[in-house]
Amino acid sequence: MATIAVWLKIDEERVVQALQEAGEKLDSVEGEVALDFSSVRRIDPSAIRALEEFASIADDKGVKVVLRGVNVGVYRVLKLVKLASRFSFVN
Amino acid sequence: MTTSEVAPERVQIPLPAESLSEERIRYLEGLVSQARTAAAVFTQYTQEDVDRIVKAMVLAGLEQAQHLARLAVEETKLGVMEDKVLKNMCATEFTYNYIKDKRTVGIIREFPERNLVEVADPIGVIFSLTPITNPTSTVLFKCIMAIKTRNAVIFSPHPNAWRCCSEAVKIMYESALKHGAPEGVFSCLESHTLQDNAYLMRHKDVGLIDATGGPGAVKAAYSSGKPALGVGPGNTPVYLEKTADVSTAVVDIIVSKTFDNGTICASEQTVVIDDEIYDVVLKKFAELGTHICNEKETELLARTVIDPKTGCMQPMAVGQKATDIARLIGLSVKPGTKLLIAPIQGVGREYPLSVEKLFPVLAVYRAKSVDEALKVCIDVNHAGGLGHTAVVFSRNDEVIRKFGEVMNAGRIIVNSPGSIGALGAVYNDLVPTFSFGCGTGGGNSTTDNVNIYHYLNIKRVARRTQAHMWFRVPNQIYFNLNAVENVRQFLSRSTIIVTNPSMEQIGHVDLVRRNIPEGTRVHVSVIPDAEPEVKVIMQGVEALNFYKADQIIALGGGSVIDAAKIMKLKYESPEADLEELAAPFLDLRKRVIQYPIEKVNRVRLIAISTTSGTGSEVTPFAVLTDKERGRKVTLADYSLTPDVAIVDPQFVMSMPKGLTADTGIDCLTHALEAAVSTYASSYTDCNAMQAIRMAFKYLPIAYEHPRDEEARCMMHNAACIAAMAFANASVGVNHALAHAFGAHFGVAHGRANALMLPHVIAYNAAVPTKFVPSPYQKGYIAHKKYATVADLLGLGGHTIEEKVRNLVVATEQLLDQLGFPRSIADLGISKEEFERAMPELTKLAFDDPSWRSNPRMPLMSELADLFWKAYGGRGLAKAASAFQQQNA
Numbered sequence: 001m002a003t004i005a006v007w008l009k010i011d012e013e014r015v016v017q018a019l020q021e022a023g024e025k026l027d028s029v030e031g032e033v034a035l036d037f038s039s040v041r042r043i044d045p046s047a048i049r050a051l052e053e054f055a056s057i058a059d060d061k062g063v064k065v066v067l068r069g070v071n072v073g074v075y076r077v078l079k080l081v082k083l084a085s086r087f088s089f090v091n
Numbered sequence: 092m093t094t095s096e097v098a099p100e101r102v103q104i105p106l107p108a109e110s111l112s113e114e115r116i117r118y119l120e121g122l123v124s125q126a127r128t129a130a131a132v133f134t135q136y137t138q139e140d141v142d143r144i145v146k147a148m149v150l151a152g153l154e155q156a157q158h159l160a161r162l163a164v165e166e167t168k169l170g171v172m173e174d175k176v177l178k179n180m181c182a183t184e185f186t187y188n189y190i191k192d193k194r195t196v197g198i199i200r201e202f203p204e205r206n207l208v209e210v211a212d213p214i215g216v217i218f219s220l221t222p223i224t225n226p227t228s229t230v231l232f233k234c235i236m237a238i239k240t241r242n243a244v245i246f247s248p249h250p251n252a253w254r255c256c257s258e259a260v261k262i263m264y265e266s267a268l269k270h271g272a273p274e275g276v277f278s279c280l281e282s283h284t285l286q287d288n289a290y291l292m293r294h295k296d297v298g299l300i301d302a303t304g305g306p307g308a309v310k311a312a313y314s315s316g317k318p319a320l321g322v323g324p325g326n327t328p329v330y331l332e333k334t335a336d337v338s339t340a341v342v343d344i345i346v347s348k349t350f351d352n353g354t355i356c357a358s359e360q361t362v363v364i365d366d367e368i369y370d371v372v373l374k375k376f377a378e379l380g381t382h383i384c385n386e387k388e389t390e391l392l393a394r395t396v397i398d399p400k401t402g403c404m405q406p407m408a409v410g411q412k413a414t415d416i417a418r419l420i421g422l423s424v425k426p427g428t429k430l431l432i433a434p435i436q437g438v439g440r441e442y443p444l445s446v447e448k449l450f451p452v453l454a455v456y457r458a459k460s461v462d463e464a465l466k467v468c469i470d471v472n473h474a475g476g477l478g479h480t481a482v483v484f485s486r487n488d489e490v491i492r493k494f495g496e497v498m499n500a501g502r503i504i505v506n507s508p509g510s511i512g513a514l515g516a517v518y519n520d521l522v523p524t525f526s527f528g529c530g531t532g533g534g535n536s537t538t539d540n541v542n543i544y545h546y547l548n549i550k551r552v553a554r555r556t557q558a559h560m561w562f563r564v565p566n567q568i569y570f571n572l573n574a575v576e577n578v579r580q581f582l583s584r585s586t587i588i589v590t591n592p593s594m595e596q597i598g599h600v601d602l603v604r605r606n607i608p609e610g611t612r613v614h615v616s617v618i619p620d621a622e623p624e625v626k627v628i629m630q631g632v633e634a635l636n637f638y639k640a641d642q643i644i645a646l647g648g649g650s651v652i653d654a655a656k657i658m659k660l661k662y663e664s665p666e667a668d669l670e671e672l673a674a675p676f677l678d679l680r681k682r683v684i685q686y687p688i689e690k691v692n693r694v695r696l697i698a699i700s701t702t703s704g705t706g707s708e709v710t711p712f713a714v715l716t717d718k719e720r721g722r723k724v725t726l727a728d729y730s731l732t733p734d735v736a737i738v739d740p741q742f743v744m745s746m747p748k749g750l751t752a753d754t755g756i757d758c759l760t761h762a763l764e765a766a767v768s769t770y771a772s773s774y775t776d777c778n779a780m781q782a783i784r785m786a787f788k789y790l791p792i793a794y795e796h797p798r799d800e801e802a803r804c805m806m807h808n809a810a811c812i813a814a815m816a817f818a819n820a821s822v823g824v825n826h827a828l829a830h831a832f833g834a835h836f837g838v839a840h841g842r843a844n845a846l847m848l849p850h851v852i853a854y855n856a857a858v859p860t861k862f863v864p865s866p867y868q869k870g871y872i873a874h875k876k877y878a879t880v881a882d883l884l885g886l887g888g889h890t891i892e893e894k895v896r897n898l899v900v901a902t903e904q905l906l907d908q909l910g911f912p913r914s915i916a917d918l919g920i921s922k923e924e925f926e927r928a929m930p931e932l933t934k935l936a937f938d939d940p941s942w943r944s945n946p947r948m949p950l951m952s953e954l955a956d957l958f959w960k961a962y963g964g965r966g967l968a969k970a971a972s973a974f975q976q977q978n979a
Contacts, residue, residue, distance in 0.1 A: 042135045045128045045274045073135045080131035080215070 006033040012040045019050040023057050033058065034090075038069025048081055055086040066090055110286045119290055123216060125275035126243035127296045130215040132273040133241040138196040144270045145187065145239050151266035152183035152231045152259075159227040159262070162255035167223050169410025174351035178228035178525075185516045185523040186235050190543055195240050199549070206554040211547045213241040215298040218291045220312070222304045224354040224410065224449060225525055226252035227259040229303055232525040234263035234277060240546040245297075246279040247288055249304065253279075285311075292317060301541070303526045313534065320541055322526050323533020325356035326447040326476025327509050328468035330494055331372060332461070332485035333365035339506070340484035341375040344453070347508030349429045353450045354410045357480040357502065357513030357527060360447055361435070361454040361471045363464045369457045373432070381430040381453075382413070388422055389433040389444065395420040396452060397443035404448050413451040438470035447475055461490060465497055472498055478529030478538060482509040501528055501538035515540050558866040559680075562774040563729045564709050564815045565698075570738035570808055572800065577737060578606040581695060583642035585612045587635055589655040590646040591620040599701060599742055603646055614638050620647075622716045622723065623654035625669065631658040632665075635694065642695045645733070646742075649705030652698045653713035656731045663690040669715070673724040675940065686728040698733035701742040703793075703806045704754025704841060706761065706814020708736035723834075725940075732818070738811045740804040748794055751806075752909040753841025755790040758810040759905075760844040762786065764823035765816035766880060767855055767873040768944040769865035775820035776876075782813035784883055787901070791908045823945035824936075825851040828957055831935035835928055836920060845911045849902050850960040852877060856895040859947035873946035915962040925962055932958055 078084040160175035200209040248256030257279040264277040292315035300319040302312035309321035417424040438445040444454040458464035481498040507518035515521030524540035569577040645655030664687035676682035698708035762782035792802035829843035856874040881894035888894035
């Protein structure tokens with residue numbers, strides 16, 4: 001069973017900042033980080049870029065990223081931009 | 092928009108990445124990545140979101156229409172600024188008017204009656220080429236379409252129209268972004284090359300290429316291997332027919348051909364004028380400011396504005412004013428001349444002006460007849476304009492119809508200007524566009540005016556429909572002892588009794604005759620006691636005609652009733668082709684060959700059955716023998732169903748034991764097969780189940796005690812009730828096997844059925860190797876149906892498997908009681924003989940349509956297996972253990 005070291009709730013109004021902040025915390029994380037997307041109805045290109053960057057940092061640090069509560073529309077966007085494979089998803 | 096500026100054969104499609112620098116590839120990849128992200132984000136938008144953005148973009152485009160038109164003329168040096176303003180306004184306002192209420196997000200259309208819903212999905216990234224001739228209007232149009240459909244677009248404008256196009260993209264992008272469109276939804280290639288285009292056309296993340304440009308660009312798009320919308324070149328022929336309103340036609344042609352100096356590829360190129368009005372038309376043209384060239388001037392034009400080497404128009408003339416062209420080539424014309432008109436005598440390379448001319452030069456041809464005019468229009472159409480546009484001016488509907496038929500053009504414009512007419516929504520109800528699909532004639536994938544629906548993947552969500560079913564039987568069925576007395580109520584002037592010799596001998600014919608109302612002329616047509624032949628049928632039809640019969644009474648077994656059904660068919664519809672009507676079909680309601688509806692005569696068919704098995708008195712089937720071809724022909728149609736059925740047991744009291752058993756098992760097989768048929772319904776189930784119950788109870792009694800009135804009556808009714816079930820649910824593999832075996836070895840039908848029956852029950856109750864597609868049923872239920880039968884018969888058992896096994900055993904016991912041979916071997920057929928016959932038997936059985944409604948699709952190997960089981964299948968244990976084995 002993996003240990004969830006960081007659990008962050010992502011606010012739709014400030015997805016980019018939240019991801020940047022989460023990225024800064026990755027240094028202190030071991031194993032897994034969970035981002036709660038349950039309140040995010042839509043994402044925009046800047047959020048996608050931020051997610052891409054976050055995934056790269058997490059990859060470098062060997063941290064697994066779990067996205068929680070991603071709605072179907074956002075999940076489809078992540079599939080279309082080929083980002084979905086870089087995350088794990090839980091409902 | 093497409094022009095013939097570049098001949099297709101001159102275009103080279105460069106290899107995508109090999110000739111591009113790494114930096115250039117990074118730049119192109121960046122554009123695609125940005126567009127892909129925007130398109131992905133766009134999938135989250137609602138209809139309201141996109142409609143809001145579209146409206147804002149349209150208003151921005153309208154506001155900038157003049158600015159963009161001025162830029163376009165300055166940069167391209169083509170066309171007329173004022174006309175380009177109109178084009179920009181059409182591209183925005185008219186497009187908006189067409190799309191504003193159309194749904195392009197989520198469910199876009201619903202067909203509740205068909206359980207069908209259409210759902211729109213964006214394409215993603217579109218790579219779009221735009222032309223020099225209509226640069227900004229095309230960009231505006233495509234941007235609006237893209238946003239309406241939630242797509243991202245990378246634009247590649249014609250190099251000589253890059254500034255104005257990139258400005259148009261910028262205006263659209265800024266407006267879209269301001270109103271919520273995703274960042275990166277539009278981009279415009281900076282100073283591109285053909286290599287850039289080739290790279291993007293083949294990029295894996297580009298979903299569609301929309302190539303509105305010269306033939307080279309279109310060819311490159313179609314050669315890329317990507318889905319593409321390419322449009323073909325035009326060469327619009329115009330037929331000015333003698334009944335046309337000449338004044339309107341001439342003005343329309345001038346309006347169209349001079350619009351933006353003729354740069355719209357749908358504009359008129361050669362006008363073919365009827366001889367009778369030729370002089371009047373030319374005079375009218377001259378009056379309205381056109382210059383009619385004489386022979387020398389025509390020759391000068393042909394030599395200068397058309398490239399003699401390629402046969403294509405010279406770029407220097409494209410989009411220029413008539414007066415400028417005249418000045419360039421040294422032709423003297425009046426100031427303000429709008430159009431140069433050049434009479435030509437033919438079409439083709441020898442007549443250079445017969446090709447596409449995207450400038451105000453118009454060829455005219457004098458035609459001596461409609462026929463000649465149409466042929467010349469076809470020649471023009473085929474001289475570079477296939478699939479594009481054709482125009483006709485006429486008041487003669489027949490001429491317009493003919494013109495529409497013979498022109499290979501996506502748009503046939505009638506009594507209106509070609510170029511503006513083809514753009515749609517101004518002079519007609521065509522969909523507004525700036526991209527003309529030219530169909531396969533123009534090497535394109537569509538003949539449509541390209542529109543929003545070409546920018547969508549339209550998905551169809553098809554829910555399972557409730558299959559329409561039916562239950563059709565004669566509208567009057569009289570049954571029980573003395574039911575024949577009901578014949579009295581049917582008035583007739585002339586009745587023919589169709590029967591066979593034995594019925595006369597045993598007095599059945601007289602019994603019927605006694606019940607026919609007085610005053611009826613009655614004639615008896617005796618036919619042989621065998622499956623009817625065509626010759627016999629036709630003799631019967633002759634008798635019907637001779638006696639002008641209005642009623643047929645068929646008295647006999649299945650073959651007599653079948654003969655009467657076909658006689659009725661041929662009497663009522665003499666043109667009916669029996670061979671054709673016997674054509675194979677899968678679904679009765681979708682069959683290719685329809686039975687005749689038109690009837691020359693009308694005749695009532697009363698069927699009185701004298702056996703208790705076939706149930707032909709209530710079925711829509713008839714079998715006849717075609718001796719000439721040595722085969723049986725099965726006819727099936729509900730129009731063959733008798734009008735009245737009489738099920739009177741007094742006609743079967745004298746049936747011999749063997750016939751009682753054979754026909755009784757036929758009845759039971761009908762009912763069991765109908766019960767598990769894939770066409771079974773509640774309507775057929777109640778009949779099938781009741782018939783099974785009656786057959787199990789009364790068949791042994793009727794067999795042992797032939798004079799038992801109740802048993803005879805119940806079995807006679809059971810046969811009719813079972814037939815009502817299979818007339819609507821059909822039969823199954825048991826019949827297919829029995830038909831094949833019976834035909835090959837000359838074994839009676841009921842006996843052949845009996846040999847197969849226990850094995851078929853076990854086979855159908857097992858999980859199929861191959862399921863049969865059946866819209867009429869939910870899931871596989873044959874084993875449950877058999878279990879229900881076992882329950883109805885009170886056979887006991889706790890599980891479905893036990894119940895099915897008990898049914899198999901009960902069937903075996905019944906067959907034993909009736910003294911049937913219990914294996915094919917018992918019939919004296921050697922194993923070697925049977926083995927030799929096996930390929931033919933399995934082929935015949937598989938070709939038999941009876942199994943089409945069987946709950947299990949029989950494989951050839953399974954048919955052979957069933958035959959072998961029947962060959963050696965004596966005894967309950969074997970059938971029961973076969974069932975257990977199959978289930979294991």
